Amino acid sequence: MPDLGRSDFDRLMMPNYNPAGFVPVRGQGSRVLDSDGAEYVDLAGGIATTALGHAHPELVAVLVEQAGALWHMSNAFVNEPSLRLAESLISRTFESRVFFSNSGGEANEAAFKLARRYASDHHGPEKHELISFSGSFHGRTLFTVSVGGKELYTQGFGPLPGGITHLPFNDVAALEASVGPQTCAVVLEPIQGEGGVVPATAEFIQAARRLCDENEALLVFDEVQSGVGRTGTLYAFQQFGVQPDILTTAKALGNGIPVAATIAIPRVAASLVVGTHGSTYGGNPLACTVANRVLELIDTPEVRAGVLERHGRVVERLLEIDREGFFGEVRGMGLLIGAQLRPEFAGKAKSIQVAALEAGVLCLVAGPDVIRFAPSLIIPMADLELGLDRFEQAFAGATSGWESA
Numbered sequence: 001m002p003d004l005g006r007s008d009f010d011r012l013m014m015p016n017y018n019p020a021g022f023v024p025v026r027g028q029g030s031r032v033l034d035s036d037g038a039e040y041v042d043l044a045g046g047i048a049t050t051a052l053g054h055a056h057p058e059l060v061a062v063l064v065e066q067a068g069a070l071w072h073m074s075n076a077f078v079n080e081p082s083l084r085l086a087e088s089l090i091s092r093t094f095e096s097r098v099f100f101s102n103s104g105g106e107a108n109e110a111a112f113k114l115a116r117r118y119a120s121d122h123h124g125p126e127k128h129e130l131i132s133f134s135g136s137f138h139g140r141t142l143f144t145v146s147v148g149g150k151e152l153y154t155q156g157f158g159p160l161p162g163g164i165t166h167l168p169f170n171d172v173a174a175l176e177a178s179v180g181p182q183t184c185a186v187v188l189e190p191i192q193g194e195g196g197v198v199p200a201t202a203e204f205i206q207a208a209r210r211l212c213d214e215n216e217a218l219l220v221f222d223e224v225q226s227g228v229g230r231t232g233t234l235y236a237f238q239q240f241g242v243q244p245d246i247l248t249t250a251k252a253l254g255n256g257i258p259v260a261a262t263i264a265i266p267r268v269a270a271s272l273v274v275g276t277h278g279s280t281y282g283g284n285p286l287a288c289t290v291a292n293r294v295l296e297l298i299d300t301p302e303v304r305a306g307v308l309e310r311h312g313r314v315v316e317r318l319l320e321i322d323r324e325g326f327f328g329e330v331r332g333m334g335l336l337i338g339a340q341l342r343p344e345f346a347g348k349a350k351s352i353q354v355a356a357l358e359a360g361v362l363c364l365v366a367g368p369d370v371i372r373f374a375p376s377l378i379i380p381m382a383d384l385e386l387g388l389d390r391f392e393q394a395f396a397g398a399t400s401g402w403e404s405a
């Protein structure tokens, strides 16, 4: 037993989290051990972060090697791993320039600031409206939480940054009615993660691109969760055939090591002139070394095919497990899968997640009504089946006594 555990949390930590009762101490692939030696199957993939599983030997090796060489200097110097990572991201996405930071929220903060700065440089300060969507999540800084589509997250933090308009997601008519000469950028997740695992429709994404072009506004895709192979292509936008002007990526990019990138087409990137923005740790050689290997390992035809195969299996088993039809819908892309409870069971996702924990399987929720699965992209099929067996057992227990209307 470690000396400190869950019972010490409340006296030491700010109360903004409510962690589980057990303490994970080791991870190997898609299995996690707690301090009592109990073992869990990780169908959460950290939190859509550890896309190559825990303690991947090649990532451990490059991390240890770089740890013995150089951890950090500052952005007063270049370092080879960050330049290599920029080159890798550009070659795998589109012609662009890269800004590195440490988290999804920071990558989006940079994206939104850059969009404002670009509009101010080229059109003047009136063109400052950011359009985003209900259900969206972009991070927890004051700007990103204000752009995000969940009012609960901004309550009590005012005054909030202005010039932000929220529209319903996937509503082409609302978008057509709102984007105008005042619009600086339209910001969206190609598949909303935290908001309930809701894919954008192709028509919606295409309309956003067209309206941005017609109004000289920028299209920003937040792929912090959907990126780095999660949906079956390296980035989800590559399946929609629509290229953004600014792309953000984080979570799985470092497989758990904090690293994030904001990627912008050169004409837009040019507005972030010397001194306009920065990050002490952004682009540090330690994190970039890991991210370089993550991209090499994930961006392969084998991993892509494996994600699609696993997607099919998870969806198939969830539909089998839910014999009673408590889920209204199982949806998602690749290994970002959501099971939405029917309206009569609204608010009960957490109770299923807790039962799953007790049965030895980690999954996520996405809001009060959706169970979310975001396992490692290379989870062994046997681990996937074992995790779903345990989920089946937990689901049967948690829903016993529920009655469909």
Ligand SMILES: *Cc1c(COP(=O)(O)O)cnc(C)c1O
Residues within 6 Å of the ligand: 102, 103, 104, 105, 106, 108, 137, 138, 139, 140, 189, 193, 194, 222, 223, 224, 225, 226, 250, 251
């Ligand atoms: C997790 C997430 C963020 C925030 O990332 P942090 O690393 O927690 O700052 C932003 N956008 C999306 C879509 C996310 O899923």
